[in-house]
Amino acid sequence: MDTLVGYVMLAAAACFVLGLHLMNHPATARAGNLLSAGAMGAAVLGAGVVIVRDATITATGWLVLVAGAATGSAAGFYAARSVRMTAMPQLVSLFNAVGGGAAALLAVSDLIGPGEALTVRVGVPAAVDIAIGAVTFTGSLLAAAKLQGMVSGAPVVFAGSRVVNAALGVTMLGAGAWLAVAPDSAVALALLAAAALAFGVTMVLPIGGADMPVVISLLNAFTGTAVAMAGFVLGETVLIIAGALVGASGGILTKLMADAMNRSIPNIIVGGFGTGADAPTAGAAGGPVRAVTADDVAIQLAYAAKVVVVPGYGLAAAQAQHEMAALADVLTAHGVEVTYAVHPVAGRMPGHMNVLLAEANVPYEQLLDMDEANPEFTRADVALVVGANDVTNPAARRPGNAISGMPILNVDHARTVVVIKRSMGHGYAGLDNELYTRPATGMYFADAKKGLAALAAAVRTFVS
Amino acid sequence: MSPDLLTAVTIFTLSLLVGVEVISKVPATLHTPLMSGANAIHGVVLVGALYVAASAHDAVGYVVAFLAVAFGAANVVGGYVVTDRMLGMFRSRRAPEG
Numbered sequence: 001m002d003t004l005v006g007y008v009m010l011a012a013a014a015c016f017v018l019g020l021h022l023m024n025h026p027a028t029a030r031a032g033n034l035l036s037a038g039a040m041g042a043a044v045l046g047a048g049v050v051i052v053r054d055a056t057i058t059a060t061g062w063l064v065l066v067a068g069a070a071t072g073s074a075a076g077f078y079a080a081r082s083v084r085m086t087a088m089p090q091l092v093s094l095f096n097a098v099g100g101g102a103a104a105l106l107a108v109s110d111l112i113g114p115g116e117a118l119t120v121r122v123g124v125p126a127a128v129d130i131a132i133g134a135v136t137f138t139g140s141l142l143a144a145a146k147l148q149g150m151v152s153g154a155p156v157v158f159a160g161s162r163v164v165n166a167a168l169g170v171t172m173l174g175a176g177a178w179l180a181v182a183p184d185s186a187v188a189l190a191l192l193a194a195a196a197l198a199f200g201v202t203m204v205l206p207i208g209g210a211d212m213p214v215v216i217s218l219l220n221a222f223t224g225t226a227v228a229m230a231g232f233v234l235g236e237t238v239l240i241i242a243g244a245l246v247g248a249s250g251g252i253l254t255k256l257m258a259d260a261m262n263r264s265i266p267n268i269i270v271g272g273f274g275t276g277a278d279a280p281t282a283g284a285a286g287g288p289v290r291a292v293t294a295d296d297v298a299i300q301l302a303y304a305a306k307v308v309v310v311p312g313y314g315l316a317a318a319q320a321q322h323e324m325a326a327l328a329d330v331l332t333a334h335g336v337e338v339t340y341a342v343h344p345v346a347g348r349m350p351g352h353m354n355v356l357l358a359e360a361n362v363p364y365e366q367l368l369d370m371d372e373a374n375p376e377f378t379r380a381d382v383a384l385v386v387g388a389n390d391v392t393n394p395a396a397r398r399p400g401n402a403i404s405g406m407p408i409l410n411v412d413h414a415r416t417v418v419v420i421k422r423s424m425g426h427g428y429a430g431l432d433n434e435l436y437t438r439p440a441t442g443m444y445f446a447d448a449k450k451g452l453a454a455l456a457a458a459v460r461t462f463v464s
Numbered sequence: 465m466s467p468d469l470l471t472a473v474t475i476f477t478l479s480l481l482v483g484v485e486v487i488s489k490v491p492a493t494l495h496t497p498l499m500s501g502a503n504a505i506h507g508v509v510l511v512g513a514l515y516v517a518a519s520a521h522d523a524v525g526y527v528v529a530f531l532a533v534a535f536g537a538a539n540v541v542g543g544y545v546v547t548d549r550m551l552g553m554f555r556s557r558r559a560p561e562g
Contacts, residue, residue, distance in 0.1 A: 009511075016505050017482055023498050024489045030551040033501050037544040040508060044540075047511045057518040064526045065517040068533030069510075075534075076542025083546060085553075088496060091546060095503045095539050102509045102535035109516045109528045121469060220499055227506045228479075232472055234512050240472060241479045242508040248483025249502040253495060344492055351495025355550050363557040369492035 001053055008046040009238040015039030016242055020249070026364045043238055072098075085359045086316055089216055089349040090144045096219045097140035103226035103243075104133025107233050108193070111183055122233055123183035127176040129229035130189070131196045136222040138200030143215055146204070147348060153209035165202050171195040203269065209348075210428040211268050214257045216349045218265065221250025253350045260344035260370075262396075262406030287437035289424070292444050294451070297418050298458035300442070304381035306337045308373065310409055312346055314387020314421075315448050316356050323452035324386060325360035330456050334463045339366045341373030341383075341409050343391040374410045383414035385435075387448050389427030392435050402429040417441040420451045497550045504543025510536030 015035050022032025051057055057065070076095075083091045107129040111118065145151040175192035182188060207215050228243025230236075258265050301307060309328065315321060328338040340362065346353035354367050368376065377383060385392055392411040396403045411417055412435055419436060421443060427433065435441055444451060467475065490498045513532035520529040 012508075013479075016508075017486060019501070020483075020486045020490070020498075020505075023494055023501060024486075024491065026491075026494060026551075026554040027556065029494055029497060029554070030548065033497070033504075033544065033547045033551055036501065036505060037548075040504070040540055040544070043508060043511050044514070047514045051514060051518040054518065058521060060526060061517050061520055061529070064520065064530045065514060065533055068513075068517065068530040069537045072534035072537025072539075073541040076538035076540070077545055079538075080542040080545035080549065085550070088500070088546075088550070091542070092496075092500050092503055095500070095507075095543050098535035099503065099506045099509055099539045102513055102532045102539065103506075105528050105532040105535070106509065106512045106516055109520070109525060109532065112528075113516075113519060113525055114521065217499070220502065223506050224502070227509045228476055230509060230512050232476075234515065235467060235472070236512055236515075237467060237472070237475055239508055239512055240476050242505050244476050244479030245483040245486075246502045246506040248480050249487045249498065252484060252487050253499060256492075256495075342492070344495075347496075349496055350499060351492055351497070354493045355496045355553065358550075358553040358555070361555065364493060364554045365557050367493050 002050070005046045005050055008042055012039040012043040012046075013238050013241040016245060020245065085356055086319070087148070088352060088355060089212060089347075090147045092349060093140045093144035093147065093216055093219065096216070096223045097137050097144065100133040100136025100140065100219070100223040100226050103223070103230040104130045104137065104193075106230040107133070108189065110233050111189060112186070118183035120181060120183075123180040125229040125232035126183060127179040127192065129226050129233060130179070130192055131172055131176050132222050132229065133226035134193055134196035135200040135203065136219050136226060138197045139204045139222075140200075140219045142201055142204045143212065143219065146209065147212060155208040156205045161202065161206060165199070168195050168199040168202060172199055207268060208428075211261070211263075212348050213345050213350055213352075214254060214261065214263075214265065214268050217250050217253035217257050219250075221247050221254055224248070224250055256344060257350055260407055262403060289436050289443045290439070290441065292418065292442035294444065294446075294454040294458045295462075296442065297444050297455055298462050300382055300416060300418065301331055301336065301384070301455070302334060302459050302462050304336055306376075306380045307331060307382045307384055308376055308380040308414065309338065309340045310383060310385040310388050310392060310411055311340060311342065311353055311357065312386065312388025312391065313348065314389075316347060316353065316387070318387065318448035320386070320449040320452055321356045321360040323449050323456065325357070325362050327452050327456040327459065328362065328366075330459050330463075334459070339368050339373070339376060341368055341370070341376065343370055343388065343409055345391065346388065370407060370409060377410045377413040380414040381416065383411045383417045385411060385417065385419040386452065387420070389433055390429045390431065393427070393431060393433045395431060395434055402431055411435060412438065415440065418444055420444050420446055420448055422447055494554075497547050500543055500550065501547040504540060504547060507536055507540030507543050510540050512536075
C-alpha cells in the first residue's frame with residue numbers, strides 16, 4: 001500500500017512538471033493547469049488513503065481535518081472566482097502567504113508533536129522552513145495590503161529601520177542555528193518564529209509599489225523553498241519536488257523582473273528608489289512638446305498600416321483596457337495591423353498586463369513581449385503609448401542617469417509616436433522623458449479611459 | 465517511505481534543475497498564470513498538513529493542524545481555480561468571442 005501511494009505521489013510530481021511544460025504556449029496552458037490540478041487531487045486522495053489505513057487519527061482529528069479543508073477550500077474558491085484581474089497580484093500574494101504559513105506550521109507541528117527524538121537531520125530543514133515560511137507569511141500579507149492600498153504603497157523608511165532589520169536578521173540566524181542543533185527547544189522555536197514574522201514586515205515595508213513585481217516573485221520563490229524544506233522535515237518526496245519547482249519558477253521570475261527594472265535584488269530589498277545620489281540629469285529637459293487633439297490622432301491612426309500600442313500601468317490603473325481593445329477593434333476592422341508591445345514590468349506582477357488585455361478580449365497573437373516587439377517599431381507608422389513612461393525613455397541607452405542600462409521598448413524607432421498622458425508628470429524614476437519632446441511625438445493630454453474612448457469615436461466618424 | 469538525507473537532497477537538486485529548464489520556456493505573456501499555477505502547486509503542502517492533522521493529539525496540535533489544512537486547501541483550490549479562470553481569457557484570433 002505504501003508503495004502504491006508512493007507511485008501515485010511520483011505520478012503527481014511528474015504531472016506537475018508536465019503541467020508546467022504545457023504552459024509554454026497559450027493554446028495548451030489551460031490543459032496543463034487541469035493536468036496539474038488532477039495530479040493534486042490524486043496526491044491528496046493518496047494521503048487520505050494512508051490516513052484511513054493507519055487509523056491513528058482521532059475523531060477530533062477528523063473533525064479538524066474536514067473543517068479545515070472545507071473552510072480553506074471555500075475561502076480559496078470564493079477569492080479565486082470573485083477577484084478582479086487588476087487585483088491578481090494581491091491574490092497571488094495571499095496564496096504565497098498561506099502556502100508559506102502552512103509550510104512553517106508543518107515544521108512547528110513536527111517539532112512540538114510527540115514522536116521519536118529529534119536530531120539535526122530534522123532540525124536544520126525545520127529551522128530553515130520556519131524562518132522562510134514565517135518571513136513569507138507576514139511579508140506577503142503586507143505586500144497584499146500595500147497593493148490593495150490598505151497600507152501606503154510608498155516606501156516606508158523610519159529612522160533606524162536598517163538597524164532594526166539587521167538586528168532581526170541576526171536574531172533569526174542565531175535562533176535558527178540554535179533550533180537546528182536543539183530542535184526540541186521551545187524557546188529557540190518561539191524566538192525564531194517571532195523574529196522571522198517581524199522580519200517579514202520590516203523587509204517589505206520599505207519597498208515601493210513599482211518594485212512589487214520583484215517582491216511578489218521573490219516571495220513566491222521563498223514559499224517554494226519553505227514547502228521543499230517541509231518535505232525534508234516530514235520525509236515527503238512530493239513536497240520536496242513541488243517546492244523545488246516553485247522555488248525555481250519564483251527564482252527565474254525574480255531575476256527577469258529585476259533585470260527588466262535594471263536593479264539588483266539586494267538594492268530593491270534595501271529599498272527607497274531614487275533616494276540615493278542619482279539626481280535627475282538634464283536630458284532635453286523642459287523642451288517644447290507638441291500637443292495634439294483626438295481628431296489629429298484619429299487621422300494619424302486611420303492612415304497607418306501598422307500601429308504598435310505600448311500599454312503601461314497607467315492603463316490598468318485607469319481601468320481603460322476595454323476602451324483600448326475597442327479602439328484596436330475599430331482600427332483592425334479598418335485594415336490597420338495592431339499589436340501590443342508589453343514590457344516585463346508593465347503591471348504589478350510578471351505578465352500582469354497580458355492578463356488584463358486578454359480579459360478585454362485581445363487575442364494573444366497580438367501580445368508581443370519586449371524582444372519580439374522591439375524589431376516591430378521600425379516598421380510601425382504609429383506607436384501609441386498609453387500610461388507607460390520610464391520604459392519608453394531613450395535616456396536609458398545613455399550612461400549617467402537613474403535608468404541607464406534599463407531595457408526599454410524602442411518606441412522612438414517608430415515613424416511617429418502618440419503619447420496619451422494626463423500631464424507632463426514624471427515616472428517612478430523622476431526623470432524627464434525625452435521621447436515627449438521629439439518632433440515626431442504628439443502629446444494627447446487626456447485621462448486614458450476618456451482619451452481612448454474619444455479616439456475610438458473619432459476614428460469611427462473619420463472612416464465611416 | 466521517508467527517503468534518507470542524500471536521496472532527499474538529490475531529488476531536491478534535480479527538481480530545481482528541471483524547474484529551471486521547464487520554466488525558462490514559458491513565454492512572458494503567460495507569466496502571471498505561470499506564477500499562480502506554480503502557487504497552486506506549492507499547495508501540495510496540503511498533503512503534509514493532512515498527515516499533521518492525522519497525528520495531532522492535543523489542543524495545540526489541533527489548532528496548528530486546522531490552520532495548516534485550511535491554508536493548504538485555500539492555496540490549492542484558489543490557485544487552480546484562478547489560474548483556470550485567467551487561462552480561459554487567453555483566446556486566439558480565430559476563436560469565437562465568448
